[in-house]
Amino acid sequence: MEVNYTVGLDENPNVASITTNCQNSFVLNDNYQLDRILQDEFAELEVVRTNITRTEGLVEFLDYLLDNRPASALRTYLLPYTQTPSPPPLAPETHPSPPSLPTAPSAEEAENALRNELVQLRRRERQLLANINGCVGSRTRSCGISSIEGPNPWLAKDGTPCRGFSSLSARFGDFCGYWDSAVSLLAIQPQK
Numbered sequence: 001m002e003v004n005y006t007v008g009l010d011e012n013p014n015v016a017s018i019t020t021n022c023q024n025s026f027v028l029n030d031n032y033q034l035d036r037i038l039q040d041e042f043a044e045l046e047v048v049r050t051n052i053t054r055t056e057g058l059v060e061f062l063d064y065l066l067d068n069r070p071a072s073a074l075r076t077y078l079l080p081y082t083q084t085p086s087p088p089p090l091a092p093e094t095h096p097s098p099p100s101l102p103t104a105p106s107a108e109e110a111e112n113a114l115r116n117e118l119v120q121l122r123r124r125e126r127q128l129l130a131n132i133n134g135c136v137g138s139r140t141r142s143c144g145i146s147s148i149e150g151p152n153p154w155l156a157k158d159g160t161p162c163r164g165f166s167s168l169s170a171r172f173g174d175f176c177g178y179w180d181s182a183v184s185l186l187a188i189q190p191q192k
Contacts, residue, residue, distance in 0.1 A: 006009050024170035028153055034142040035150030038132055045128045052121045055114055062111045151176075 105113070135143035144150070150155075153175040154165040164174025 021169065021171050025164075025168050028170045028175065029168050032150065032153055035145050037142050038135060039142030039144055039147050039150075041128050041131055045132065048121055048125050048128065052118065052125065055118045055121060059111060059114045059118065062107055064112065066107055066111070092113065 135141070137143040154168060155164050156162060156176045162174065162176040163169075164171065167174070169175070
């Protein structure tokens with residue numbers, strides 16, 4: 001069982017107005033929830049695409065660095081391959097040697113890691129696109145809209161909660177307005 005109640009704070013509360021406000025609050029919240037469908041996926045897709053662009057740039061930069069290494073770097077890079085390996089030193093039995101410090105990955109290892117990350121990012125992008133593009137809106141199914149097209153009506157653009165944030169009220173001034181248009185559609189006169 002669900003019980004809803006509303007308290008009128010005025011000395012002579014107008015029950016019809018209070019009821020209308022409650023019903024408008026329900027409608028506004030229901031529509032906002034329908035707008036929110038797939039908004040998280042759209043936001044993640046934007047982040048994934050930004051990371052793909054960043055990773056592609058890093059791979060391209062590493063390719064450039066590897067292709068344009070000075071000869072001195074190539075000599076030191078090839079030096080271990082030209083020397084014969086020496087036998088390992090005998091470790092003293094009483095004093096074990098300290099563990100070696102971690103070394104930075106080589107440019108090739110870094111490039112391979114970036115290419116693997118790029119594969120994962122592109123796979124996630126395909127999954128998100130399949131979820132988003134697979135949604136076809138109809139009278140019985142809502143696919144939502146972006147957070148720019150359908151923002152939270154109880155949060156200001158800077159994230160500040162508006163007066164009706166906690167109660168989800170729809171009275172004038174309880175929810176935030178996003179009407180930035182310099183042209184009032186009501187002021188446009190039809191052409192004769």
